[in-house]
Amino acid sequence: MRFVVDQQVEDIEMPENLKLNTFLQEFHSDCTHPECGFGFYGFAFGQSPFPVPKLIQDALIKNANKGKYAPVPGIPELRNAISKYNKHYFKMDVSPDRIYVGPGTKELIFNLLEILHGTVILPTPAWLGYLPQIRFLKKNYHMLPTRANKKIATNDLRHLALRLQDRQKILILNNPHNPTGLLYSRLELEEIADVCRELNITVISDEIYAQTTYDFSKFVSMGKIFPDGTFVTNGLSKSHAAGGYRLGYVIFPQHATDLKAQFKKILATEYTAVSTPIQHAAIPGFEISPELDNYFETTRNIHKIMGEYTFSKLTSIDGIKATKPESTFYLLADFNAYAPELEKAKITTSQKLSEVLIVHPYHTAIVGGIV
Numbered sequence: 001m002r003f004v005v006d007q008q009v010e011d012i013e014m015p016e017n018l019k020l021n022t023f024l025q026e027f028h029s030d031c032t033h034p035e036c037g038f039g040f041y042g043f044a045f046g047q048s049p050f051p052v053p054k055l056i057q058d059a060l061i062k063n064a065n066k067g068k069y070a071p072v073p074g075i076p077e078l079r080n081a082i083s084k085y086n087k088h089y090f091k092m093d094v095s096p097d098r099i100y101v102g103p104g105t106k107e108l109i110f111n112l113l114e115i116l117h118g119t120v121i122l123p124t125p126a127w128l129g130y131l132p133q134i135r136f137l138k139k140n141y142h143m144l145p146t147r148a149n150k151k152i153a154t155n156d157l158r159h160l161a162l163r164l165q166d167r168q169k170i171l172i173l174n175n176p177h178n179p180t181g182l183l184y185s186r187l188e189l190e191e192i193a194d195v196c197r198e199l200n201i202t203v204i205s206d207e208i209y210a211q212t213t214y215d216f217s218k219f220v221s222m223g224k225i226f227p228d229g230t231f232v233t234n235g236l237s238k239s240h241a242a243g244g245y246r247l248g249y250v251i252f253p254q255h256a257t258d259l260k261a262q263f264k265k266i267l268a269t270e271y272t273a274v275s276t277p278i279q280h281a282a283i284p285g286f287e288i289s290p291e292l293d294n295y296f297e298t299t300r301n302i303h304k305i306m307g308e309y310t311f312s313k314l315t316s317i318d319g320i321k322a323t324k325p326e327s328t329f330y331l332l333a334d335f336n337a338y339a340p341e342l343e344k345a346k347i348t349t350s351q352k353l354s355e356v357l358i359v360h361p362y363h364t365a366i367v368g369g370i371v
């Protein structure tokens, strides 16, 4: 039997970080030398290193018997808890009916791109998850390269949007940002929102790293600045170290009643609802408690120590530049000063550099930046 794969799928590339994972596995299995049995320093995967908060683990055990399908947008108790969580941490008044729960924000962003008409504006550098989705959906898109400070320049956004013919444009904003670790200030968000209002740009604001902001008082949600035009996505994956639970949520813009009905149709068609025990387990993850507060504070501080240490060590090497992270578990390093030497060693792409760094005696896993 010969199977023919749809061209649309053939055209999609495996994400760089997963490619690296495969490379690592193959490297280990193909190599019989004892020195190949190494562990490695992993900076390549968006995996939080902490345990899942105990209260979430306990709730999962307690709710293992919940075998019924959940309502499509999520169970009411969870949507209520997420609403209160947003009020407490992000100072946003969001009624539970604006909140839809899904199996991770990656899927929810995909679903939003499915229902929203228009050309996508993707600022770069960007998390490597967006582009394959945009391509798979055959959407029109334009990259918006950022300048030296690696943040969206509002003038560039305006010029690009003015050139686009679509009556609606979709900006993918990622704040705090993977891979730079940078955070947008309130003023920067306000300036972006002004352009979006003026030129009818809808915003998908991926805020999955919000809780990891080192100085949490500095984080401002785009949902607060531009509530009538922003879809905010967030979830358990990074802040609660529970990527494997596959639970995220999207907050719909104010007054988007018709759109919610369309969205519900898509969710019902594609996955019915998130696993019911996982939804119950997530409730204490969004309830306000001293235990959770303490967890966020401790993990934030550790991210800060790691981010600042990595930044200072990297930039102490002559010629290497890096973004100074204010959040997340990433920074973007620029090795171009070493391009001539690397070229002599036949290292001409960042992908190749990441493969070589794995094999090198220090065994360091990083993701190449190709865009």
Ligand SMILES: Cc1ncc(COP(=O)(O)O)c(C=O)c1O
Pocket: 046, 103, 104, 105, 106, 107, 127, 129, 174, 178, 206, 208, 234, 235, 236, 237, 243, 246, 247, 248
């Ligand atoms: C910027 C960004 N958005 C979304 C995701 C995916 O999150 P989820 O686990 O909620 O699908 C990641 C994970 O690496 C990410 O880095």
